[in-house]
Amino acid sequence: xxxxxxxxxxxxxxxxxxxxxxxxxxxxxxxxxxxxxxxxxxxxxxxxxxxxxxxxxxxxxxxxxxxxxxxxxxxxxxxxxxxxxxxxxxxxxxxxxxxxxxxxxxxxxxxxxxxxxxxxxxxxxxxxxxxxxxxxxxxxxxxxxxxxxxxxxxxxxxxxxxxxxxxxxxxxxxxxxxxxxxxxxxxxxxxxxxxxxxxxxxxxxxxxxxxxxxxxxxxxxxxxxxxxxxxxxxxxxxxxxxxxxxxxxxxxx
Numbered sequence: 001x002x003x004x005x006x007x008x009x010x011x012x013x014x015x016x017x018x019x020x021x022x023x024x025x026x027x028x029x030x031x032x033x034x035x036x037x038x039x040x041x042x043x044x045x046x047x048x049x050x051x052x053x054x055x056x057x058x059x060x061x062x063x064x065x066x067x068x069x070x071x072x073x074x075x076x077x078x079x080x081x082x083x084x085x086x087x088x089x090x091x092x093x094x095x096x097x098x099x100x101x102x103x104x105x106x107x108x109x110x111x112x113x114x115x116x117x118x119x120x121x122x123x124x125x126x127x128x129x130x131x132x133x134x135x136x137x138x139x140x141x142x143x144x145x146x147x148x149x150x151x152x153x154x155x156x157x158x159x160x161x162x163x164x165x166x167x168x169x170x171x172x173x174x175x176x177x178x179x180x181x182x183x184x185x186x187x188x189x190x191x192x193x194x195x196x197x198x199x200x201x202x203x204x205x206x207x208x209x210x211x212x213x214x215x216x217x218x219x220x221x222x223x224x225x226x227x228x229x230x231x232x233x234x235x236x237x238x239x240x241x242x243x244x245x246x247x248x249x250x251x252x253x
Contacts, residue, residue, distance in 0.1 A: 001029040002115075005047055007040035007066070008033075008055035008080060017053060017080070017103060024105050025112045037061040041069060049075050051115060053099075056081045064135050073124045078111050092192050094131035095145040095152075123152055130154055142196065146172060146182050153180060157196045161226050163189055163206040173226060175211075199243055201232045209243050 004021070008014045014033050021028050031047045034040040037060045044052060052075050054063040063079060064087075079091055079098035091098045097114060099107045127145060134142045141158045155174065164171045165186040172180050182189070190200050197209045201222065211225040220232045222240075232240055 002027055002051060003047065003049045004028050004030050004051040004053065005040075005043050005049040006030060006033045006053045007036075007043070007058075007063070008053070009035050009058040010055075011035070013055070013080070013101065017108075020103060020105055020108055024109050027116070028112060037063075037066040037069070040066050044070070044075065051076050051078060053078050053080055055079075056084060056087050064132065067128050068132055073128050076115055076118075076124055077128065078115070089192070089195065090131055090134050090142075093134055093142055093144045094127045095147060096127050096131060126152060126154065144192070146180060148180055148182060157193065157198075157208070158210060160193075160198075160208055161211045161224055162208060162228065162230065163193075163198075165204040173228070175225070177226065197243070197247065199236065199240055201230055201236050201240060203233070205230045209240070209247055212244065215240070215244070 006014050006017055008017070014035075018030050018033075021030055028051065031049060032043045034043045036058050040052075040054070054066065054077055056063045056079055067073070067077070077096055079087075079096065080101060080103065081087055081098055082101050088098060097111050099111055130143050130145055141156045143154055143156055146153045146155060159175050161173045161175060163186060164173070166181065168183070168185055170182045170184055170186050170189055172182060186200070186204070186206055190198070190206050193206065194200075198206055199209060200206050207222065207224060207230055212222050213225055214223045215221075215232070217237070220234070220237070222230050222232055224230060
């Protein structure tokens with residue numbers, strides 16, 4: 001059995017989650033519950049769980065604060081949260097998992113399946129550190145964790161020049177002329193990066209507008225800082241121009 005702890009200030013939410021785990025996730029055993037940050041830290045230290053289901057907003061501090069107050073992480077985290085887009089974005093950047101409230105049984109089962117399939121459970125410290133760094137400095141170039149078959153890569157979004165679709169994979173190209181292949185679709189990365197100066201210019205291309213060197217409107221081609229030529233579809237031209245104008249106002253020459 002996989003040992004778990006639930007940390008959530010709402011008793012009904014905890015009870016609902018316990019019931020779902022008992023019904024849909026027989027490999028998980030809930031050893032304890034806590035209703036806040038301080039009591040949650042005590043439960044984690046006392047019970048040494050393998051999974052912590054962690055609420056984000058609690059009266060005595062956020063789930064992020066709980067993680068910050070711990071010295072080490074010998075457990076996986078699955079956040080349980082309402083529709084907090086900022087928090088969700090930070091969680092996804094750090095390659096951690098979350099379930100939206102009210103919790104759907106299918107989402108719960110999927111999160112547990114991902115945990116069971118995860119090959120490298122020892123990288124949790126890096127994931128949480130990236131999360132906390134991004135939470136502390138929301139206006140600074142965030143870091144993102146990219147997982148490959150060889151391991152994980154922690155990169156700054158500004159260091160990403162462009163992403164290119166390769167069927168169900170995505171190729172990332174960086175300022176140091178390196179490239180890595182990620183086993184996620186371009187659409188999945190677009191959802192994460194779209195708020196950080198990235199735009200899908202074509203069905204196969206996602207580019208960082210900070211690395212655009214030139215845009216030939218008549219030809220519908222942009223040249224990136226690495227010399228690559230990327231097509232711009234007709235329906236993306238106006239959006240691209242709008243973003244470039246916004247960037248120029250924010251970072252004038």
